[in-house]
Structures are given as structure tokens and as C-alpha cells.
Amino acid sequence: DTGVSQNPRHKITKRGQNVTFRCDPISEHNRLYWYRQTLGQGPEFLTYFQNEAQLEKSRLLSDRFSAERPKGSFSTLEIQRTEQGDSAMYLCASSSFGQNTEAFFGQGTRLTVV
Amino acid sequence: EDKVVQSPLSLVVHEGDTVTLNCSYEVTNFRSLLWYKQEKKAPTFLFMLTSSGIEKKSGRLSSILDKKELSSILNITATQTGDSAIYLCAVYQGGSEKLVFGKGTKLTVNP
Numbered sequence: 001d002t003g004v005s006q007n008p009r010h011k012i013t014k015r016g017q018n019v020t021f022r023c024d025p026i027s028e029h030n031r032l033y034w035y036r037q038t039l040g041q042g043p044e045f046l047t048y049f050q051n052e053a054q055l056e057k058s059r060l061l062s063d064r065f066s067a068e069r070p071k072g073s074f075s076t077l078e079i080q081r082t083e084q085g086d087s088a089m090y091l092c093a094s095s096s097f098g099q100n101t102e103a104f105f106g107q108g109t110r111l112t113v114v
Numbered sequence: 115e116d117k118v119v120q121s122p123l124s125l126v127v128h129e130g131d132t133v134t135l136n137c138s139y140e141v142t143n144f145r146s147l148l149w150y151k152q153e154k155k156a157p158t159f160l161f162m163l164t165s166s167g168i169e170k171k172s173g174r175l176s177s178i179l180d181k182k183e184l185s186s187i188l189n190i191t192a193t194q195t196g197d198s199a200i201y202l203c204a205v206y207q208g209g210s211e212k213l214v215f216g217k218g219t220k221l222t223v224n225p
Contacts, residue, residue, distance in 0.1 A: 042215030
């Protein structure tokens, strides 16, 4: 499978715990994005990497959220001190370089904070 | 604030019907508009539109952009139960690589 891969697919955690998600983009894509989607809403942009550089971050991204892409390949999204409001689907997408290129999404990680 | 509005939010039709989904946008420095289909988890790419008036077509699906009206439509002819999904519209704006999504239209096709 050469699509965008995300792990884990589901995560249940207790409030206050830290969680980390992983995204493996399509291998030749140098752009990687994280989005968050809640029920009844479209995906909301969180952050974007070009190679290993984090070039954009949403104002939605509180200081409890951090993302990395250390070698310009896979990326991790960590949420510290989780809150119930963090419960959502976290989607990763990747695209090739260019002005208008389609982003391809992974299956997402469903986070439930109890 | 940049926004993308889709209508209707939900739609129920019978197999064989033709449907038209609407998307309007207000973004600074519009670059392109994308349509995605979301069945269970991952949104899957359908179309990217950058030029006004040029129809993109794939099988029973087609889409067109109207930059004057700041809108796009997605048409599905001869609907099938497999077309049941949420259809998302998203826009790229100049100077940013983020997609701004609408809430989606939930389409249900009954046999």
C-alpha cells in the first residue's frame, strides 16, 4: 500500500495523559499536513511541513500540541495533558511540491479522551 | 474570516436520481477549489478546479467553478448506493498551503 498511513487507528486515553500519533506520507511527497475533524464538521487545518520545516501552524494549535518531522519523512503529532475537547479524528495528508497539488489523506487516528 | 459554505448539509435521494451539490467560498487570494468524498475515514480526492467555466468530469461525476459567483457545483448523475458519502469542498488560498474546508454535504442514496 503506497498511500498515507497513520497509526494508531484508534486511541482511548484518560484526561491528562499524553498521546502521540504517527503519519507516514506517500514516499515522494515532501509536503505533510495535519488536520482535525469533529463530528459534523469538515477537517480543520492544524499544521504543515515542507520536508522537515514546519512552515505553518494554526491558531487552533495550543501549546499542548506539538508536531515534528525530523528527517522529512514520517511525522508525529503529540498532545500533552489531553482534555475531553481534544476528542476528534486526526487526519494526516501529504502532497507533492507545486502551487496547486491535491492532498491525499490517510485513514486518520480517532482519539477519545475519557 | 475565510470561509467555505456547502449546501445542502444533507440530501436523501433514490438510486438513479441526479444530484447537484453546492459550494460557495469567501477567501483572500483564491487559488483553487477541491472536492473530496469521505465515506468512512479518509477523504478521497475527486477534483481540483482552478479555472472558471471549465468542467472536470470523471464517470458520472462532474464539477465546475464559477469565479465570478465564488462558487462551484458537483453533479452526480444516475446515483448509486455507493455514492452515499459526505462530499467535502475545500479551497486553497494564496500565500498558504492550508485547505479551508466546508462542513460537507451528507448524501444518502436509497435503493
